[in-house]
Amino acid sequence: MTRFRLGPEPIDVDVERRALDHAAAGAYVGFEGWVRNHNDGKPVLRLDYQAYAPLAATEGEAILAEAIERFRVRELRCVHRVGSLAIGDLAVWVGVSADHRDAAFAACRWVIDEVKRRVPIWKNEHYADGASGWLHPDGSAVDDE
Template structure:
Protein backbone atom coordinates (compact mmCIF):
# COMPACT_ATOMS: atom_id res chain seq x y z
CA UNK A 1 0.00 0.00 0.00
CA UNK A 2 1.26 3.47 -0.85
CA UNK A 3 2.46 5.58 2.05
CA UNK A 4 2.42 8.89 0.16
CA UNK A 5 -0.57 10.36 -1.65
CA UNK A 6 -1.58 13.49 -3.52
CA UNK A 7 -5.35 14.01 -3.25
CA UNK A 8 -7.74 16.59 -4.65
CA UNK A 9 -10.43 16.36 -1.96
CA UNK A 10 -10.62 16.77 1.80
CA UNK A 11 -9.48 13.64 3.66
CA UNK A 12 -10.02 12.08 7.07
CA UNK A 13 -6.87 11.51 9.11
CA UNK A 14 -8.37 8.87 11.44
CA UNK A 15 -8.09 5.94 8.95
CA UNK A 16 -4.54 7.07 8.15
CA UNK A 17 -3.64 7.10 11.85
CA UNK A 18 -5.25 3.69 12.37
CA UNK A 19 -3.12 2.26 9.55
CA UNK A 20 -0.02 3.21 11.55
CA UNK A 21 -1.13 1.49 14.76
CA UNK A 22 0.95 -1.49 15.83
CA UNK A 23 1.53 -3.48 19.01
CA UNK A 24 5.21 -2.62 18.55
CA UNK A 25 4.47 1.11 18.67
CA UNK A 26 4.86 2.99 21.90
CA UNK A 27 4.59 6.36 20.16
CA UNK A 28 2.77 8.18 17.42
CA UNK A 29 3.52 11.70 16.16
CA UNK A 30 1.75 13.69 13.49
CA UNK A 31 1.87 17.03 11.75
CA UNK A 32 -1.08 18.87 10.20
CA UNK A 33 -0.57 21.89 7.95
CA UNK A 34 -3.62 24.15 7.53
CA UNK A 35 -4.42 27.13 5.33
CA UNK A 36 -3.89 30.24 7.46
CA UNK A 37 -5.31 33.72 6.95
CA UNK A 38 -2.05 35.67 6.79
CA UNK A 39 1.43 35.27 5.31
CA UNK A 40 4.25 37.76 5.86
CA UNK A 41 1.74 40.33 7.11
CA UNK A 42 -0.53 40.01 4.07
CA UNK A 43 -4.15 38.80 4.51
CA UNK A 44 -4.76 35.52 2.65
CA UNK A 45 -8.21 34.35 1.49
CA UNK A 46 -7.35 30.92 0.01
CA UNK A 47 -4.54 28.77 -1.43
CA UNK A 48 -4.27 26.71 -4.58
CA UNK A 49 -1.79 23.84 -4.63
CA UNK A 50 -0.59 22.29 -7.87
CA UNK A 51 1.65 19.25 -8.26
CA UNK A 52 3.45 17.25 -10.87
CA UNK A 53 1.58 14.17 -9.62
CA UNK A 54 3.70 11.30 -11.00
CA UNK A 55 6.95 12.84 -9.80
CA UNK A 56 5.38 13.96 -6.51
CA UNK A 57 4.19 10.41 -5.77
CA UNK A 58 7.59 8.94 -6.60
CA UNK A 59 9.55 11.49 -4.57
CA UNK A 60 7.14 11.26 -1.65
CA UNK A 61 7.53 7.49 -1.53
CA UNK A 62 11.34 7.90 -1.61
CA UNK A 63 11.19 10.29 1.34
CA UNK A 64 9.12 7.86 3.40
CA UNK A 65 11.47 4.98 2.52
CA UNK A 66 14.46 7.14 3.53
CA UNK A 67 12.74 8.00 6.82
CA UNK A 68 12.23 4.29 7.54
CA UNK A 69 15.94 3.64 6.93
CA UNK A 70 17.13 6.74 8.81
CA UNK A 71 14.96 6.58 11.96
CA UNK A 72 13.87 3.75 14.25
CA UNK A 73 10.25 3.93 13.15
CA UNK A 74 7.62 1.31 12.48
CA UNK A 75 5.75 3.11 9.70
CA UNK A 76 5.00 6.53 8.27
CA UNK A 77 2.54 8.12 5.86
CA UNK A 78 1.93 11.50 4.24
CA UNK A 79 -0.99 13.01 2.32
CA UNK A 80 -0.92 16.38 0.53
CA UNK A 81 -3.92 18.15 -0.99
CA UNK A 82 -3.97 19.89 -4.35
CA UNK A 83 -6.57 22.26 -5.73
CA UNK A 84 -8.14 25.32 -4.14
CA UNK A 85 -8.31 25.23 -0.33
CA UNK A 86 -10.21 27.62 1.91
CA UNK A 87 -8.96 29.09 5.17
CA UNK A 88 -8.64 26.47 7.88
CA UNK A 89 -8.62 23.49 5.53
CA UNK A 90 -6.08 20.72 6.00
CA UNK A 91 -3.39 20.94 3.31
CA UNK A 92 -0.87 18.30 4.43
CA UNK A 93 -0.69 15.53 7.03
CA UNK A 94 2.25 13.40 8.19
CA UNK A 95 1.97 10.52 10.66
CA UNK A 96 4.68 8.32 12.16
CA UNK A 97 4.57 5.34 14.51
CA UNK A 98 7.65 4.20 16.41
CA UNK A 99 8.75 2.28 19.45
CA UNK A 100 9.70 5.51 21.20
CA UNK A 101 8.65 9.17 21.02
CA UNK A 102 12.02 10.61 20.05
CA UNK A 103 12.11 8.62 16.80
CA UNK A 104 8.45 9.44 16.06
CA UNK A 105 8.95 13.20 16.60
CA UNK A 106 12.27 13.32 14.74
CA UNK A 107 11.02 11.36 11.74
CA UNK A 108 7.79 13.37 11.52
CA UNK A 109 9.72 16.67 11.44
CA UNK A 110 12.23 15.32 8.93
CA UNK A 111 9.48 14.01 6.61
CA UNK A 112 7.56 17.30 6.41
CA UNK A 113 10.78 19.25 5.88
CA UNK A 114 11.83 16.91 3.07
CA UNK A 115 8.38 16.95 1.45
CA UNK A 116 8.45 20.77 1.41
CA UNK A 117 12.00 20.79 -0.03
CA UNK A 118 11.82 17.97 -2.58
CA UNK A 119 8.27 17.17 -3.71
CA UNK A 120 7.11 19.19 -6.75
CA UNK A 121 4.10 20.90 -5.17
CA UNK A 122 3.55 24.62 -5.77
CA UNK A 123 1.52 27.01 -3.64
CA UNK A 124 -0.47 29.89 -5.14
CA UNK A 125 -1.72 32.34 -2.52
CA UNK A 126 -4.93 34.29 -3.06
CA UNK A 127 -4.94 37.53 -1.08
CA UNK A 128 -7.88 39.35 0.49
CA UNK A 129 -7.27 42.36 -1.79
CA UNK A 130 -7.89 40.19 -4.88
CA UNK A 131 -4.23 39.80 -5.88
CA UNK A 132 -2.51 36.41 -6.05
CA UNK A 133 1.05 35.14 -6.13
CA UNK A 134 3.10 31.94 -6.34
CA UNK A 135 5.33 31.02 -3.40
CA UNK A 136 8.55 29.05 -3.50
CA UNK A 137 8.10 25.33 -2.77
CA UNK A 138 10.30 25.65 0.33
CA UNK A 139 7.93 28.15 1.99
CA UNK A 140 5.78 27.31 5.01
CA UNK A 141 2.55 25.34 4.60
Protein backbone atom coordinates in the same frame (compact mmCIF):
# COMPACT_ATOMS: atom_id res chain seq x y z
CA MET B 1 2.61 -0.27 -0.37
CA THR B 2 1.70 3.36 -0.88
CA ARG B 3 2.68 5.62 2.00
CA PHE B 4 2.53 9.00 0.23
CA ARG B 5 -0.70 10.22 -1.30
CA LEU B 6 -1.60 13.36 -3.22
CA GLY B 7 -5.17 14.32 -4.03
CA PRO B 8 -8.05 16.80 -3.88
CA GLU B 9 -10.08 14.93 -1.24
CA PRO B 10 -10.20 16.16 2.36
CA ILE B 11 -7.81 14.26 4.63
CA ASP B 12 -9.50 11.92 7.13
CA VAL B 13 -6.94 11.94 9.95
CA ASP B 14 -8.69 9.14 11.87
CA VAL B 15 -8.48 6.79 8.90
CA GLU B 16 -4.88 7.75 8.16
CA ARG B 17 -3.87 7.33 11.80
CA ARG B 18 -5.28 3.80 11.95
CA ALA B 19 -2.89 2.78 9.14
CA LEU B 20 -0.04 3.38 11.59
CA ASP B 21 -1.21 0.87 14.21
CA HIS B 22 1.49 -1.63 15.12
CA ALA B 23 1.65 -3.86 18.20
CA ALA B 24 5.32 -2.94 18.81
CA ALA B 25 4.74 0.81 18.54
CA GLY B 26 4.82 2.78 21.77
CA ALA B 27 4.47 6.22 20.19
CA TYR B 28 2.56 8.10 17.54
CA VAL B 29 3.38 11.62 16.34
CA GLY B 30 1.35 13.55 13.80
CA PHE B 31 1.66 16.86 12.02
CA GLU B 32 -1.23 18.81 10.50
CA GLY B 33 -0.56 21.76 8.19
CA TRP B 34 -3.57 24.08 7.78
CA VAL B 35 -4.30 26.91 5.37
CA ARG B 36 -3.77 30.14 7.31
CA ASN B 37 -5.25 33.57 6.63
CA HIS B 38 -1.97 35.45 6.15
CA ASN B 39 1.53 35.24 4.70
CA ASP B 40 4.33 37.81 4.76
CA GLY B 41 2.00 40.41 6.25
CA LYS B 42 -0.65 39.99 3.55
CA PRO B 43 -4.19 38.74 4.24
CA VAL B 44 -4.81 35.46 2.38
CA LEU B 45 -8.34 34.51 1.28
CA ARG B 46 -7.65 31.01 -0.11
CA LEU B 47 -5.01 29.07 -1.98
CA ASP B 48 -4.67 26.59 -4.79
CA TYR B 49 -2.18 23.72 -4.67
CA GLN B 50 -0.84 22.22 -7.89
CA ALA B 51 1.65 19.41 -8.29
CA TYR B 52 3.45 17.43 -10.92
CA ALA B 53 1.71 14.27 -9.68
CA PRO B 54 3.93 11.48 -11.10
CA LEU B 55 7.13 13.05 -9.76
CA ALA B 56 5.45 14.13 -6.50
CA ALA B 57 4.33 10.56 -5.79
CA THR B 58 7.74 9.10 -6.60
CA GLU B 59 9.62 11.67 -4.52
CA GLY B 60 7.13 11.43 -1.65
CA GLU B 61 7.54 7.65 -1.51
CA ALA B 62 11.33 8.02 -1.62
CA ILE B 63 11.25 10.43 1.33
CA LEU B 64 9.14 8.05 3.41
CA ALA B 65 11.37 5.08 2.56
CA GLU B 66 14.41 7.14 3.60
CA ALA B 67 12.69 8.04 6.88
CA ILE B 68 12.02 4.38 7.73
CA GLU B 69 15.70 3.57 7.22
CA ARG B 70 17.04 6.69 8.90
CA PHE B 71 14.81 6.69 12.00
CA ARG B 72 13.88 2.99 12.29
CA VAL B 73 10.20 3.78 12.73
CA ARG B 74 7.42 1.19 12.48
CA GLU B 75 5.21 2.96 9.96
CA LEU B 76 4.52 6.37 8.47
CA ARG B 77 2.21 8.12 6.05
CA CYS B 78 1.94 11.51 4.36
CA VAL B 79 -1.07 12.98 2.54
CA HIS B 80 -0.95 16.31 0.70
CA ARG B 81 -3.95 18.04 -0.81
CA VAL B 82 -4.10 19.61 -4.27
CA GLY B 83 -6.77 21.92 -5.67
CA SER B 84 -8.51 24.91 -4.11
CA LEU B 85 -8.43 25.10 -0.31
CA ALA B 86 -10.14 27.49 2.08
CA ILE B 87 -8.77 29.08 5.23
CA GLY B 88 -8.62 26.44 7.94
CA ASP B 89 -8.54 23.46 5.56
CA LEU B 90 -6.08 20.68 6.32
CA ALA B 91 -3.50 20.84 3.51
CA VAL B 92 -0.94 18.25 4.61
CA TRP B 93 -0.77 15.49 7.20
CA VAL B 94 2.17 13.37 8.36
CA GLY B 95 1.88 10.51 10.83
CA VAL B 96 4.58 8.28 12.31
CA SER B 97 4.47 5.30 14.66
CA ALA B 98 7.63 4.06 16.37
CA ASP B 99 8.76 2.03 19.34
CA HIS B 100 9.80 5.22 21.16
CA ARG B 101 8.76 8.89 21.02
CA ASP B 102 12.20 10.28 20.11
CA ALA B 103 12.23 8.43 16.79
CA ALA B 104 8.60 9.34 16.08
CA PHE B 105 9.16 13.06 16.72
CA ALA B 106 12.40 13.17 14.72
CA ALA B 107 10.96 11.27 11.76
CA CYS B 108 7.80 13.38 11.61
CA ARG B 109 9.77 16.64 11.59
CA TRP B 110 12.21 15.33 8.98
CA VAL B 111 9.43 14.06 6.69
CA ILE B 112 7.48 17.34 6.58
CA ASP B 113 10.67 19.33 6.03
CA GLU B 114 11.78 17.05 3.19
CA VAL B 115 8.32 17.03 1.57
CA LYS B 116 8.28 20.83 1.58
CA ARG B 117 11.82 20.94 0.20
CA ARG B 118 11.78 18.17 -2.41
CA VAL B 119 8.27 17.38 -3.62
CA PRO B 120 7.10 19.38 -6.69
CA ILE B 121 4.02 21.01 -5.16
CA TRP B 122 3.28 24.73 -5.55
CA LYS B 123 0.65 26.96 -4.05
CA ASN B 124 -1.01 30.03 -5.46
CA GLU B 125 -2.05 32.32 -2.62
CA HIS B 126 -5.00 34.59 -3.29
CA TYR B 127 -4.74 37.83 -1.31
CA ALA B 128 -7.45 40.19 -0.04
CA ASP B 129 -6.22 42.96 -2.37
CA GLY B 130 -7.03 40.83 -5.44
CA ALA B 131 -3.42 39.86 -6.18
CA SER B 132 -2.07 36.33 -6.08
CA GLY B 133 1.36 34.78 -5.84
CA TRP B 134 2.84 31.37 -6.60
CA LEU B 135 5.03 29.84 -3.89
CA HIS B 136 6.83 26.57 -3.46
CA PRO B 137 5.76 25.06 -0.12
CA ASP B 138 9.24 25.78 1.28
CA GLY B 139 8.16 29.45 1.18
CA SER B 140 10.16 30.57 -1.83
CA ALA B 141 8.45 32.55 -4.56
CA VAL B 142 8.10 30.98 -7.98
CA ASP B 143 9.42 33.20 -10.76
CA ASP B 144 6.90 33.56 -13.60
CA GLU B 145 9.59 34.54 -16.12
